[in-house]
Amino acid sequence: MKPDDIHAVIAILREQCRDWRTPAVTVVADGGRDPFKVLVSCIISLRTRDEVTAVASARLFSRAATPELMQHLSVDEVAELVYPAGFYRNKASQILEISRRLVADYGGNVPDDMDTLLQFKGVGRKTANLVQTLGFGKPGICVDTHVHRICNRWGYVETKSPDETERHLRMLLPVDYWIEINDLLVAFGQNQCYPISPRCSTCRIASFCARRGVLKSR
Known part of the structure; x- marks a missing residue:
């Protein structure tokens, strides 16, 4: 080419x-630009089919749509909500750790810069770029x-x-x-x-x- x-x-x-x-994470973003939902749905989507990601994300966000609400759930509760996403229990732990850190260190707001996003456990360049583009509308x-x-x-x-x-x-x-x-x-x-x-x-x-x-x- x-x-x-x-x-x-x-x-x-x-x-x-x-x-x-439309890819599941984009569907989540189209519901209203929400960096937290984009971030969490990206984590759920790893090694998981789109149709599973969409249902699991919707089920989780119906229970807790913000870091403040998410941090109060247990690993077992989050794991049950995102099942059968691949590695659902590990993802539940990552989602809770990220939520608690967002509340403790960032006032419940997802950072919009690549370097900071990459410091969160389970967040690689793919996820960080999606958060920047779909969550914040920034070039990436x-x-x-x-x-x-x-x-x-x-x-x-x-x-x-x-x-x-x-x-x-x-x-x-x-x-x-x-x-x-x-x-x-x-x-x-x-x-x-x-x-x-x-x-x-x-x-x-x-x-x-x-x-x-x-x-x-x-």
């Missing part, structure tokens, strides 16, 4: 994504497995890790696309550009794609 091709690719993805399911690029894999498959970047992909995208990708690139590529990766045997024969982006690493397709 040539750097300038990204404009046409984004336009196609925007059109196609209208017919695809959330690179998960879909973004990393697809950008390399296209030939838009040539990188070995999501962190490296993020660094390259910050240099290559126009700022106007930073916030939405994760939503677009998560939907694209879940519905068209599968890790194994992607649907290349029906892909409207096929002419732009280098198909790096694609051994079999449909």
